[in-house]
Amino acid sequence: MGFIISKELDQFIEDNTTPQDEVLKALDRATHLHFMMPQMISGTVQGKFLEMLSCMAKPERILEIGTFTGYSTICFAKGLSENGKIITIDVNEELEDTARAYFEKAGLTNKIDFRIGNAMEIIPALDEVFDMVFIDADKINYTNYYDLVFPKLKVGGFILADNVLWSGKVVEDKKDKDTQALIDFSMKVQNDNRVENVMLSVRDGILLARKIKN
Ligand SMILES: C[S@@+](CC[C@H](N)C(=O)[O-])C[C@H]1O[C@@H](n2cnc3c(N)ncnc32)[C@H](O)[C@@H]1O
Numbered sequence: 001m002g003f004i005i006s007k008e009l010d011q012f013i014e015d016n017t018t019p020q021d022e023v024l025k026a027l028d029r030a031t032h033l034h035f036m037m038p039q040m041i042s043g044t045v046q047g048k049f050l051e052m053l054s055c056m057a058k059p060e061r062i063l064e065i066g067t068f069t070g071y072s073t074i075c076f077a078k079g080l081s082e083n084g085k086i087i088t089i090d091v092n093e094e095l096e097d098t099a100r101a102y103f104e105k106a107g108l109t110n111k112i113d114f115r116i117g118n119a120m121e122i123i124p125a126l127d128e129v130f131d132m133v134f135i136d137a138d139k140i141n142y143t144n145y146y147d148l149v150f151p152k153l154k155v156g157g158f159i160l161a162d163n164v165l166w167s168g169k170v171v172e173d174k175k176d177k178d179t180q181a182l183i184d185f186s187m188k189v190q191n192d193n194r195v196e197n198v199m200l201s202v203r204d205g206i207l208l209a210r211k212i213k214n
Pocket of ligand 1: 136
């Protein structure tokens with residue numbers, strides 16, 4: 001992932017953010033050592049930001065679309081209410097052992113329901129009402145995920161979508177399919193009068209939307 005701000009500023013931001021705990025530090029390291037595209041991991045700053053949002057909202061139910069090695073899952077799980085649960089979905093079964101091992105190390109196994117499979121097929125079958133949804137899987141399906149989760153989101157609940165700046169490609173002239181899909185998604189949210197939304201330049205861009213009506 002390219003930097004949307006200078007490396008120096010990015011470092012300054014990280015230097016002024018609470019460092020990773022030992023489990024997240026080890027997971028970050030293991031992800032960079034053993035997995036393709038380790039840059040997909042949320043990492044120190046975004047992870048702490050997601051944890052803070054979760055701590056503020058104290059959700060009972062979170063849905064995460066795109067687990068990868070489980071870094072953001074652990075961050076969200078830390079803020080859940082006492083009986084809260086996060087359902088996290090990833091299509092890649094090769095991630096399962098690592099993610100589950102770190103959920104265990106973080107002492108959060110009982111709060112995390114990890115499903116392996118295609119989110120487009122799993123979400124319609126979920127019989128839950130969510131307080132918070134994190135969209136962080138295949139960019140081409142962002143608008144589909146939004147449509148699928150919207151009826152399952154509480155009024156007052158939040159949808160967060162990662163990578164909405166796509167290394168700055170959203171404002172470049174030449175647009176590939178993923179870039180166009182992300183622009184279409186952001187426009188859809190912006191034009192949806194059932195939500196209020198704000199786009200944040202945290203890391204690769206996060207779109208935060210709050211559902212105000214059905
Ligand atoms: C950007 S990574 C997620 C990063 C993770 N949320 C974090 O912050 O550490 C995207 C993940 O989405 C998964 N994915 C892609 N298409 C998917 C689909 N259709 N259903 C479920 N997961 C999918 C990929 O396997 C990949 O692990």
